[in-house]
Amino acid sequence: MGGTVQAKTAKIQDVARIAGVSTATVSRALSNPDLVAESTRKAVMDAVEESGYRINHAARNLRRQRSGSILALVPNLANPFFSQILAGLSSVLSPAGYGLLIADTQTDNNPQERLRSYILNGLADGIVIFDGHLPEKQMLPPQHPPIVLACEWVDFDLPSVRVDNAKGAQIAIQHLYDNGHRRIGHITGPLGNVLADSRLNGMKNTLEQLGLAVRKEWIFNGDYSMDSGTFAAKQWLALDDRPTAVFCASDEMATGFMGALQHAGIDVPNDVSVVGFDNIEVVEHLTPALTTIRQPRRLIGQHAGQMVMNMIDDGVMSCASEIIPVELIERKSVVAPKT
């Protein structure tokens, strides 16, 4: 429990004394400059300078009944998928004066209770949740700070920002179709994850619209990880009757899939075409460079951040959800199937 070693830092009273005004005036000069006369404002600023005054956030927060920070709940901080999103989040929060508090919901085995305590604790003025496994509707206390759901979410009545997953899947399948593929497989995200489901359904629907079969043995279960892509490759290799193209619900899986295939001597894209999802940085440097559906992750973070801040400012608990568009990035992993 030791304490922080801090110098006897100047308080607002010291500034007031030096500037020859009241503490209230100092406070105003600092947070509402418009409310004080130009001359006193300057006197205060000089006094601040002279005393080296820095605001004490704990005191301000107590008084204002807020915490000055936004909490991001991430399912697995180690997953690089989130780095861009967090960067986006940080980029809007920081200029607005909010701190970014990050918690990894996987670090302990009772995330539900943990979420609850985070929400109740008043640690944050707003929360952005990236973990779709987390909440059960009934867990949400009646009284809670603004919450925004980002990405992987189970159906839930809270403002959210997500990507148009079904559309992405549709674009991917259509692209494969346009390149002549009629036998198309899929590596799914974790079952039960809405986002994964959207991609899967988007794929199935498009296939049907194109009059193509949805073959059960061509749907490989994955969990977004590279390893699950590797595993899918093993299944693909074991097939007698193989699809000529595979649409992967994440770039990581596509990477693992292609890698394992190549290590087994398969020629990508000539033996199989592959389309990914996300456009993570690395896939452009793969051989073949991966054709994928771009998901603007930084933007997701920015929008989510903006949404919570707006909710906080407006003192409301809900706002319109947002759908962020996706686009096809054509590279080298798709060619016409061999005849």
Place this chain on the structure above:
Amino acid sequence: MGGTVQAKTAKIQDVARIAGVSTATVSRALSNPDLVAESTRKAVMDAVEESGYRINHAARNLRRQRSGSILALVPNLANPFFSQILAGLSSVLSPAGYGLLIADTQTDNNPQERLRSYILNGLADGIVIFDGHLPEKQMLPPQHPPIVLACEWVDFDLPSVRVDNAKGAQIAIQHLYDNGHRRIGHITGPLGNVLADSRLNGMKNTLEQLGLAVRKEWIFNGDYSMDSGTFAAKQWLALDDRPTAVFCASDEMATGFMGALQHAGIDVPNDVSVVGFDNIEVVEHLTPALTTIRQPRRLIGQHAGQMVMNMIDDGVMSCASEIIPVELIERKSVVAPKT
């Protein structure tokens, strides 16, 4: 249970009233259970349960003169390199009751002043800095919370946790040598970065010890990014007299390097062998799978976190630095050179 949740959150006074004790006793029962009688302790706990009391951190922090969180300063949150490190950090901080505050030092153009304000603001009880560009010695205020330097650091007299970079470089070069390579190139990290310099120097020294030439035109300047690896590939391609192997100061650069080479029709590893540094997740799935120097990033985060916490507990401003060992991960990107 079954109590209605209050609209207004319960304060310590409410608990005291319900339990029939004083607020002091409640406070003690909560933070120093040993100091109160078993019976009253239980009464307090029941009252807490009944009222749905949750501690108000702002108030506690103000009173205790601490913030309850640790600040991580990251040069670029979008860089996936940090995700594992942050996960490690979070995994030790969270159980200890600390919040993890993250700031991206690249989001504005005056990081120096920003760092200063972070340090002075008392926002955090301790700071972990990952940004080697950041601090100038004289910027450090005389009085500041415990700080730990992690990774990329300019020479500086503060406790640090880093990896044995020179050793890593040595291992890499030796491995290439053992495979028959005598013409070895290097892609550096950003110049002036100690970590990059250590790797470069480790490489040069090893080369000399082995009696090999250090050829200036075989040292390509990079900045750790994949794009800089791509750029180095262009330079390699333009060379009349090419090295048969290249040691890259980061896996990202190795990835960009190999990718660009392959896109240009070069056969890796038969035309050039490549060794990386870091062992980021993806490189195992590349074709060829990348031989690299493993850097235990999660561990770095954990150690850094542990170090700040120890310093906070002990009320000291310094402690022994740590060097984390590295190891060679052999995969497929190194073969004997063509004769």
Place this chain on the structure above:
DNA sequence: CTGTTAGCGCCTTCAA
């Protein structure tokens, strides 16, 4: 435009 005043919710001596 500025000062006075009264807490925000908690912890922690000091007494009992």
Place this chain on the structure above:
DNA sequence: TTGAAGGCGCTAACAG
């Protein structure tokens, strides 16, 4: 072992 009481540093009425 427990209670009483005084702030921690700041802000937001409410006067002036």
